[in-house]
Amino acid sequence: MGFKVGQKVVYPNHGIGIIEQIEQKQIGSTVLPFYTLRLASTNSVVLVPVDNAREVGLRSPISAAEGEMLLKNLADDFASPPTDWKDRFKEFSEKMRTGDIFAVAEVLKTLTYLSQFKPLSFREQRMLERARYLVISELSTVCRKPECDIVQRVDEALAAACAKHARRTTRARAAGANAGH
Numbered sequence: 177m178g179f180k181v182g183q184k185v186v187y188p189n190h191g192i193g194i195i196e197q198i199e200q201k202q203i204g205s206t207v208l209p210f211y212t213l214r215l216a217s218t219n220s221v222v223l224v225p226v227d228n229a230r231e232v233g234l235r236s237p238i239s240a241a242e243g244e245m246l247l248k249n250l251a252d253d254f255a256s257p258p259t260d261w262k263d264r265f266k267e268f269s270e271k272m273r274t275g276d277i278f279a280v281a282e283v284l285k286t287l288t289y290l291s292q293f294k295p296l297s298f299r300e301q302r303m304l305e306r307a308r309y310l311v312i313s314e315l316s317t318v319c320r321k322p323e324c325d326i327v328q329r330v331d332e333a334l335a336a337a338c339a340k341h342a343r344r345t346t347r348a349r350a351a352g353a354n355a356g357h
Contacts, residue, residue: 188275
C-alpha cells in the first residue's frame with residue numbers, strides 16, 4: 177500500500193490530509209522513508225514512516241459508493257451505549273483511534289442522540305465535534321461537494337437515526353412495563 181505525492185489520505189482522528197512529499201530521514205544510523213502529510217484541518221505537517229503507515233492507520237479516503245453507504249448507515253438505528261460515561265468514553269475513544277470512518281460515524285450517532293437529553297461532559301462534547309468533523313470532511317472529499325452541502329445530509333441522517341432509536345427505546349420500555357404486570 178504505497179501512497180503517492182499529491183494523494184489525499186486519511187490520518188486517524190485528524191481526517192483528510194495530502195501527501196506533500198516522500199522523504200528520507202536519518203533515525204540513529206538508519207535512513208528511513210517518511211510520508212510528509214499536510215492535514216487539511218490544521219494545516220500542520222505530520223511525518224509518518226512509510227513502513228508503519230498501515231499500523232498508524234493511514235488510509236485512502238472511502239469511495240463515493242462507500243460515502244453513500246456511510247450516509248445510509250448514519251440514518252440507521254444503533255446499539256444503546258454504556259450508561260456509565262467512563263465506559264462509554266473508553267469504548268468511543270477506541271473507535272475513534274481505529275480511523276475507520278464507519279466506527280467514527282457510530283460514535284457521532286450515539287453522542288448526537290445522548291446530547292439531545294443531557295449535556296455531554298466536556299470530553300464527550302469534544303469527541304462529538306471531532307467525530308462530526310471527520311465524517312463531514314471525508315464525505316465532502318469523496319462526494320466532491322462543499323462541506324455545507326454535506327452538513328445538511330448528515331444532519332438529516334442523524335435525525336432519522338435518533339428518531340429510530342427513540343422509537344425502539346420507547347417500545348422496549350413499554351414491552352418491559354407490560355411484562356411486569
